Amino acid sequence: MDVSAISGEATMQSTDAEPILTVRGLQKSYNKLQVFKGVDLDLHRGEVLAIIGPSGSGKSTLIRCLNLLEVPTAGEIAYNGRRVENRFQSRGGNIGCGELRRHVGMVFQHFNLFPHKTVMQNICEGPIAVLKEPRAEVEARAMELLGKVGLLDKRDAYPNHLSGGQKQRVAIARALAMRPDVLLLDEVTSALDPELVGEVLQVIRLLAQDGMTMAIVTHEMAFAADVADRVAFIDGGVIAEVGTADNVIRNPASERLRAFLSRFNA
Amino acid sequence: MPYKWDFNSVLQYWDLFAWGLWLTFAYTLGSILVGVVIGMVICFGRLSPFKIVSGLSRAYQEVFRCTPLLVQLMWIYYALPLLIGVTIENYVAAMLTLSLYAGSFYSEIFRGGILSIDRGQTEAAKAIAMSDRQVMWRIVIPQAFKRVLPSFINQSVIQFKNTSLISVISVGELAYMAAVVNGQTYRPLEAFTIVALLYFVVLFPMTQAADYVEHRMRVSD
Numbered sequence: 001m002d003v004s005a006i007s008g009e010a011t012m013q014s015t016d017a018e019p020i021l022t023v024r025g026l027q028k029s030y031n032k033l034q035v036f037k038g039v040d041l042d043l044h045r046g047e048v049l050a051i052i053g054p055s056g057s058g059k060s061t062l063i064r065c066l067n068l069l070e071v072p073t074a075g076e077i078a079y080n081g082r083r084v085e086n087r088f089q090s091r092g093g094n095i096g097c098g099e100l101r102r103h104v105g106m107v108f109q110h111f112n113l114f115p116h117k118t119v120m121q122n123i124c125e126g127p128i129a130v131l132k133e134p135r136a137e138v139e140a141r142a143m144e145l146l147g148k149v150g151l152l153d154k155r156d157a158y159p160n161h162l163s164g165g166q167k168q169r170v171a172i173a174r175a176l177a178m179r180p181d182v183l184l185l186d187e188v189t190s191a192l193d194p195e196l197v198g199e200v201l202q203v204i205r206l207l208a209q210d211g212m213t214m215a216i217v218t219h220e221m222a223f224a225a226d227v228a229d230r231v232a233f234i235d236g237g238v239i240a241e242v243g244t245a246d247n248v249i250r251n252p253a254s255e256r257l258r259a260f261l262s263r264f265n266a
Numbered sequence: 267m268p269y270k271w272d273f274n275s276v277l278q279y280w281d282l283f284a285w286g287l288w289l290t291f292a293y294t295l296g297s298i299l300v301g302v303v304i305g306m307v308i309c310f311g312r313l314s315p316f317k318i319v320s321g322l323s324r325a326y327q328e329v330f331r332c333t334p335l336l337v338q339l340m341w342i343y344y345a346l347p348l349l350i351g352v353t354i355e356n357y358v359a360a361m362l363t364l365s366l367y368a369g370s371f372y373s374e375i376f377r378g379g380i381l382s383i384d385r386g387q388t389e390a391a392k393a394i395a396m397s398d399r400q401v402m403w404r405i406v407i408p409q410a411f412k413r414v415l416p417s418f419i420n421q422s423v424i425q426f427k428n429t430s431l432i433s434v435i436s437v438g439e440l441a442y443m444a445a446v447v448n449g450q451t452y453r454p455l456e457a458f459t460i461v462a463l464l465y466f467v468v469l470f471p472m473t474q475a476a477d478y479v480e481h482r483m484r485v486s487d
Contacts, residue, residue, distance in 0.1 A: 067393060069389055088397060097392075101393060101394065105393065105394070108386060108393075112390035113390070114387065114391075116409050125394065126394030126395065126396075129396065129404055130395045130396055130400070171390075174390075175394070
């Protein structure tokens with residue numbers, strides 16, 4: 001398996017550490033449609049990886065494979081060196097999706113907040129119901145997170161009464177409440193009105209500064225160039241280019257990537 | 267000659283009406299409770315990935331939804347004993363049939379409610395590491411519950427009226443009592459008017475409640 005192609009310069013910063021997530025030979029097919037023909041990818045601790053590519057290229061599918069919301073057809077995913085298995089419970093040295101998702105959080109394009117729960121309950125649901133942490137502790141942490149995303153005054157509001165940008169910031173807080181090691185962000189600004197995109201990107205920027213490990217599927221090229229340590233360009237079922245934001249976005253090697261980027265005036 | 271109303275001769279049997287109304291309530295509530303349990307079991311049966319389980323659940327639903335309740339009643343009361351060699355008391359047959367019938371409709375209402383919840387909800391719940399059971403009970407069912415409430419109330423209104431059918435196997439509920447009083451007084455107009463009014467007085471607030479819930483849900487969506 002050729003992994004050398006994907007270890008761009010930026011990964012060298014975290015040379016000694018083993019990647020927190022590794023993907024090897026990942027394939028995904030829906031009936032006859034093959035989305036991935038074999039994707040190799042590493043995500044290192046503290047790294048921000050942006051995944052870009054034309055629509056339909058499978059960016060979202062790839063990120064959704066990382067917490068097994070989408071089950072790969074073939075290939076291997078490992079978390080902290082432990083092989084990810086398609087079952088809920090961990091078994092032997094392998095890790096099941098139940099445990100994996102405690103460490104790998106996700107934020108969705110359409111927020112998917114629980115409409116029958118308040119902002120506070122949305123954020124506390126995971127730690128209380130899944131991690132069985134004491135309510136008082138979880139609520140204190142939730143308040144801290146609400147402060148971080150600038151929504152302290154909305155703690156008792158229901159999602160229906162929030163703007164898109166506010167919903168997404170709550171969704172980020174909900175994911176962070178689990179204290180994940182990795183955060184997967186799946187086109188988190190794509191469903192937002194343009195004037196609300198900034199407030200969400202600002203929160204992500206702060207997370208990046210705090211050293212949060214993130215994989216971000218995005219169409220915001222300027223943002224990707226700005227916040228990502230590495231950028232991976234998916235095209236034709238493989239990772240066609242990967243490297244520092246400077247290399248991939250500002251000096252694209254392939255004609256395909258140049259053509260793709262030209263549409264964003266990045 | 268205009269009809270001369272005489273409610274007094276009928277109303278002297280008020281205790282029969284009261285007893286009948288009480289039994290109607292009892293059979294309605296009892297069969298709703300048992301029907302809800304059956305409905306949930308069959309609903310999860312239909313959603314089961316195991317083909318045999320979902321197939322059997324489907325078969326149950328179709329048998330009870332596609333035959334008249336009256337026929338089911340008579341079949342269970344008169345025909346089933348011939349098959350199993352045990353007589354079934356009329357109140358047992360009534361309760362059993364009403365519950366099975368209710369269960370078949372409730373199961374479809376519940377299933378529709380569960381399937382109507384956006385897939386994103388399930389995914390978000392899974393993404394915070396919930397087990398399938400937690401996803402169902404903490405996230406999907408509470409939302410589905412609200413959504414099915416109007417249909418559930420409507421089906422329960424039908425259930426209340428359907429209890430009148432068990433009079434054919436001589437269970438002394440409200441409609442049966444109307445016939446009894448009519449037999450005593452020869453006053454069918456008064457007897458059946460009173461019974462109709464009693465059904466209406468109970469059910470009208472129920473349908474109003476269903477409308478109210480439906481309206482409120484539309485607002486909050």
